[in-house]
Amino acid sequence: MIYSRITGTGSYLPGNPVSNDDLVARGVDTSDAWIVERTGIRFRHLAAPGQMASDLALEAARRALEAAGVGPDKVDLIIVATSTPDYIFPSTAALLQAKLGASNGGAAFDLQAVCSGFAYALAVADKFIRSGSHRCALVVGAEVFSRILDWSDRGTCVLFGDGAGAVVLEADDKPGVLATAIHADGRHSGILCVPGMVSAGKVTGDPFLRMDGQAVFKFAVRALGDVAVEVLQQADAGADSVDWLIPHQANVRILQATAKRLDMSMDKVFVTVDRHGNTSAASVPLALDLGVRDGRICHGQRLLLQGVGGGFTWGAALVDF
Ligand code: UT7
Numbered sequence: 001m002i003y004s005r006i007t008g009t010g011s012y013l014p015g016n017p018v019s020n021d022d023l024v025a026r027g028v029d030t031s032d033a034w035i036v037e038r039t040g041i042r043f044r045h046l047a048a049p050g051q052m053a054s055d056l057a058l059e060a061a062r063r064a065l066e067a068a069g070v071g072p073d074k075v076d077l078i079i080v081a082t083s084t085p086d087y088i089f090p091s092t093a094a095l096l097q098a099k100l101g102a103s104n105g106g107a108a109f110d111l112q113a114v115c116s117g118f119a120y121a122l123a124v125a126d127k128f129i130r131s132g133s134h135r136c137a138l139v140v141g142a143e144v145f146s147r148i149l150d151w152s153d154r155g156t157c158v159l160f161g162d163g164a165g166a167v168v169l170e171a172d173d174k175p176g177v178l179a180t181a182i183h184a185d186g187r188h189s190g191i192l193c194v195p196g197m198v199s200a201g202k203v204t205g206d207p208f209l210r211m212d213g214q215a216v217f218k219f220a221v222r223a224l225g226d227v228a229v230e231v232l233q234q235a236d237a238g239a240d241s242v243d244w245l246i247p248h249q250a251n252v253r254i255l256q257a258t259a260k261r262l263d264m265s266m267d268k269v270f271v272t273v274d275r276h277g278n279t280s281a282a283s284v285p286l287a288l289d290l291g292v293r294d295g296r297i298c299h300g301q302r303l304l305l306q307g308v309g310g311g312f313t314w315g316a317a318l319v320d321f
Contacts, residue, residue: 002129007067008068008167010060010063010065010066013163015048016045018045020032020041023157039253040251053080056143056162060140060164067168076136079125079140080111084147088198096108113309116182117309118282122180126169137168141283141285142163143164143280162279179318180315185311189312191219195210220254220308231317243301246291250309255269283307297321
């Protein structure tokens, strides 16, 4: 039997932390008190002009490969989860492959499932590895959401940040990824979207992120609770067997509601939203890598990773790390 295991993690945050007060100083009509009370966010990182998703992905990927002790030429599958790709095409994954200097002709493609992107990408990579077609995957979440924010819309611009996280997933005879589940319901696409496009050489529609915050909040709490229960049932495991719940980092109140639904103490919920804001597809691998590097997340622990976001999409993975 072939299974997939996470053998290395890496992450990258651009620039210096930007505080809530920094946003006020830049002219956003908000306050540190409002943002902290409603979201738990204190800081986010913003990419420099010209710094692309593939640049952030490159740094995170290099760190993950180094941690796994794997050279770029061993990687036969690169999946980059992003909703803020460098270009319409080529894919950010193909650009990353070239920047890494990987020249073995492995597969590389982007996956667009917004804030569920990493959960989706991990599920897809796990299935490729279990099928026997590929043996070493680089699974990356990389975002520059600052490019699609309307800085005059205080209901959204204070929430998001830029960053990248990556894992190396390798074939093994022992189970690492125990269960995955991914879902979508496109009927809810309008509550979180960037309804713009490039046509006839011009941007048409609205190229900024638009969100009905309260509708998204309610959907997220229900979806994260449901999908956590689903992967636990698939693996015939109890919530008490989980050492760390690593949910998509959008709002600390969503994390608290998910922990309550699973009857799990907040001590077991990995929280980075205070420092990173919502980095969409990057948030889960960023949190995972932070925990690994500061020693809180260790090999041998059981992790429940989960995402929810635009589409609407949601997904989770139960992993023995
Ligand atoms: O990755 C998945 C995507 N995103 C999410 O999961 C986000 C889900 N939603 C949320 O986290 C919350 O709905 C928000 C944080 C976005 C908003 O919190 P809320 O408690 O739902 O606030 P609200 O939208 O109902 O707004 C309440 C008030 C309004 O003022 P009035 O009408 O009561 O006078 C807003 O204008 O707060 C005001 N407001 C702000 N005030 C200061 C909205 N944004 C801000 C702001 N600073 N940044």
